[in-house]
Amino acid sequence: MLCEYCGVREAEVEFLDVSSRGIRRHHLCKVCAAKLAINPELLDIEGYPQFQAYGGNYALERCSRCALSFEEYRETGKFGCANCYFSFWEAILPEIEKFNGSKDYRGKAYHRDSNRFALFDKYVALQRRLKIAAAEEEFELAADIKRQLDKIKRILTYEISR
Amino acid sequence: MKLVDRAGRLPDWLSKAKNLTEKVLFSSAVLKRNLLDYPFPNRADESELRDVQERIAVALELLPDVEGEFFSLDGMSNSECELLRERFVRVNCEGEKSGRGAFLSEDEQVSVVVNGNDHLELEVKIGGLNVKEAMKTANDIDNFIGSVVEFAFADGIGFLTADPFEAGLAMHLGVALHLPGIATSRQLKTLSEIVQSANLRITPVFQNGLGNVFRMESTRQLGASENEVYTAFTEVLDLVMDLEDDTRDMLLEKFPLEVEDRIRRSLAVLRSALILEFEEAIELLSMLRLGLSLGLLSGITFRELDETMFLTQPQHLKTAFAENDKVNLDSVRAAFVRSRIQKVSG
Numbered sequence: 001m002l003c004e005y006c007g008v009r010e011a012e013v014e015f016l017d018v019s020s021r022g023i024r025r026h027h028l029c030k031v032c033a034a035k036l037a038i039n040p041e042l043l044d045i046e047g048y049p050q051f052q053a054y055g056g057n058y059a060l061e062r063c064s065r066c067a068l069s070f071e072e073y074r075e076t077g078k079f080g081c082a083n084c085y086f087s088f089w090e091a092i093l094p095e096i097e098k099f100n101g102s103k104d105y106r107g108k109a110y111h112r113d114s115n116r117f118a119l120f121d122k123y124v125a126l127q128r129r130l131k132i133a134a135a136e137e138e139f140e141l142a143a144d145i146k147r148q149l150d151k152i153k154r155i156l157t158y159e160i161s162r
Numbered sequence: 163m164k165l166v167d168r169a170g171r172l173p174d175w176l177s178k179a180k181n182l183t184e185k186v187l188f189s190s191a192v193l194k195r196n197l198l199d200y201p202f203p204n205r206a207d208e209s210e211l212r213d214v215q216e217r218i219a220v221a222l223e224l225l226p227d228v229e230g231e232f233f234s235l236d237g238m239s240n241s242e243c244e245l246l247r248e249r250f251v252r253v254n255c256e257g258e259k260s261g262r263g264a265f266l267s268e269d270e271q272v273s274v275v276v277n278g279n280d281h282l283e284l285e286v287k288i289g290g291l292n293v294k295e296a297m298k299t300a301n302d303i304d305n306f307i308g309s310v311v312e313f314a315f316a317d318g319i320g321f322l323t324a325d326p327f328e329a330g331l332a333m334h335l336g337v338a339l340h341l342p343g344i345a346t347s348r349q350l351k352t353l354s355e356i357v358q359s360a361n362l363r364i365t366p367v368f369q370n371g372l373g374n375v376f377r378m379e380s381t382r383q384l385g386a387s388e389n390e391v392y393t394a395f396t397e398v399l400d401l402v403m404d405l406e407d408d409t410r411d412m413l414l415e416k417f418p419l420e421v422e423d424r425i426r427r428s429l430a431v432l433r434s435a436l437i438l439e440f441e442e443a444i445e446l447l448s449m450l451r452l453g454l455s456l457g458l459l460s461g462i463t464f465r466e467l468d469e470t471m472f473l474t475q476p477q478h479l480k481t482a483f484a485e486n487d488k489v490n491l492d493s494v495r496a497a498f499v500r501s502r503i504q505k506v507s508g
Contacts, residue, residue, distance in 0.1 A: 106390070
């Protein structure tokens with residue numbers, strides 16, 4: 001089954017949308033699940049997933065991405081992945097608010113540049129290929145990869161130094 | 163450079179301290195970050211940890227203006243790992259080691275623990291009182307790494323960490339403080355009350371608070387910007403330094419003879435001891451540091467004393483000075499300290 005959101009990758013995560021209408025299941029790939037989990041308004045399948053606390057138990061008992069349970073969090077004091085914030089943050093918010101004296105983030109903004117992320121991914125992949133080429137003594141190929149690496153490096157470091 | 167070759171060399175945050183005050187040994191800024199596409203280290207499998215490690219190591223390689231090396235904990239001996247810890251890099255030497263490591267810049271101002279509690283824990287340390295500079299450098303490095311790998315960040319929460327109480331700024335500003343007045347006059351409780359009420363924490367630098375060196379760090383992550391946390395931190399720091407001055411004045415006023423006796427006795431022991439355990443050495447050196455700041459001793463600088471404290475740590479002494487395992491480390495330490503305090507007079 002393909003991911004319901006991107007329609008590209010294989011769906012690996014069952015995503016529970018708990019609302020007053022009941023529980024709906026969505027099948028997502030890991031990447032989309034992670035992205036949606038911290039930016040739920042992107043999920044325009046059946047509206048905004050509502051996670052409601054009732055009777056002291058939280059609707060989602062396990063994180064839909066890493067399968068951490070709330071009890072496991074209580075034992076270790078650690079979340080298992082970014083998605084756990086979507087699953088459990090509301091449940092522990094009163095404690096967090098007490099600790100910080102606030103629940104609002106007021107720090108620096110985080111600007112994402114998908115072009116740079118993609119370029120870096122390519123750089124990492126090329127580095128892996130360079131190691132293989134060098135090990136197999138494919139010197140011409142290695143030299144070509146090095147040139148590509150240098151070019152990407154210049155772009156990635158130029159924008160910052162500028 | 164191999165890790166063991168660093169043992170005889172001092173990190174810049176110790177040997178090149180600017181604004182070195184008698185109370186602040188170094189300043190630090192810690193930022194904790196995780197990569198969005200991977201589970202946090204406690205839930206990640208080995209191949210995910212290796213992927214994270216590779217990506218962070220490559221990002222650090224690309225980092226402009228910072229030269230350094232990446233040390234993998236995989237296959238690292240316990241003594242080497244201990245050496246890293248004694249250089250104040252917060253790696254976990256007891257836990258699982260595969261897929262874990264640490265980056266250390268040439269000057270050791272920048273360290274990054276990879277796959278500890280979080281995917282990366284960046285720390286910038288600068289000698290003396292320079293919290294703002296440490297914060298700025300950490301921020302620049304963070305901006306670069308976060309521009310090439312996507313961090314786990316949620317609007318409204320901030321940077322996401324394994325421990326949700328660290329989410330938000332995911333930042334700790336800190337200083338290492340020498341507080342012999344507060345510690346010897348049993349005012350540590352008052353100190354921790356002041357500190358806790360301001361969302362800060364205080365922890366010993368050496369085991370059990372030996373040497374009266376403590377690290378004071380900010381813990382607030384939500385409800386304040388980085389700069390507001392910095393301002394609040396410096397205000398409390400001023401208070402703590404005033405408290406230290408007040409307790410020293412009080413001690414000198416009430417027990418002048420006892421204070422001077424303790425300082426001179428410490429010097430005498432360090433001068434004549436043939437066997438010196440680390441715990442004893444660090445306590446006595448702390449008294450010398452106090453003697454120097456009270457004007458009772460001279461002939462040595464704070465920096466030289468701090469370097470001596472640092473180099474007498476067990477693994478450093480062993481790596482740099484002991485030729486083999488049979489050498490009595492405590493006698494090596496006694497000789498080393500003796501040579502370092504030769505010129506002290508008082």
